[in-house]
Amino acid sequence: MRPATQTPAQHHPHWIACHDCDALYPVPRLAVGQKALCVRCGAVLLQRKRDTLGRSLAMAFACLVLFTLANSFPLLGLNIEGRVEYGAVISGVFELKHQGFSAMAALVFGVSILAPGLKIAGWLYVLLPLRLNRRLPGMTTVFRWIALLGPWAMAEVYMLGILVAVVKLADLATIEPGLSLYSFAAMIVAMAATDAMLEPHEIWERLESLK
Ligand SMILES: [Zn+2]
Known part of the structure; x- marks a missing residue:
């Protein structure tokens, strides 16, 4: 041979x-x-497009700020005859687990917190050093993982679930939207914008040229 x-x-x-x-x-x-x-x-x-790296990096930072806000404040307040109860994204996960829906709790945690969080962290890990012409270990692996994470970062489906619940509960209680709800909605838009601005081909080229 x-x-x-x-x-x-x-x-x-x-x-x-x-x-x-x-x-x-x-x-x-x-x-x-x-x-x-x-x-x-x-x-x-x-x-x-012009400066796709800089623009997508700026959007990724916006996503990080909105993600932090979405997970730090109450999502919704329920006012039932004067008694107001607030709930955050993570407290919903714990409540599901407490009621015995462990698989559902894991799924909600995965698609609404873990996957978007990892995606945003991954963007920053790759885009920030690239902008500064630096190379960090495992950047190519991280960038490949971001693409695989895409279908699981379904914050918009979670948002749709919240809206359905709000409509159904509207007759029973007064709903008070929390800061987290607005941040969550803005984060979905910011993540879609980052996805749209990113030029994977350009990123791969830059990653290759840094080798
Ligand atoms: Zn063709």
């Missing part, structure tokens, strides 16, 4: 696959503001 010959990495062209139709293209060099479209289906292959 002949030994496998290895070509130096710089001789391999970089390829990009169309997300919609899987057509392969060599990665084009784009100027700021330009985008590359798939010839076959017209989908956007690559887009070079």
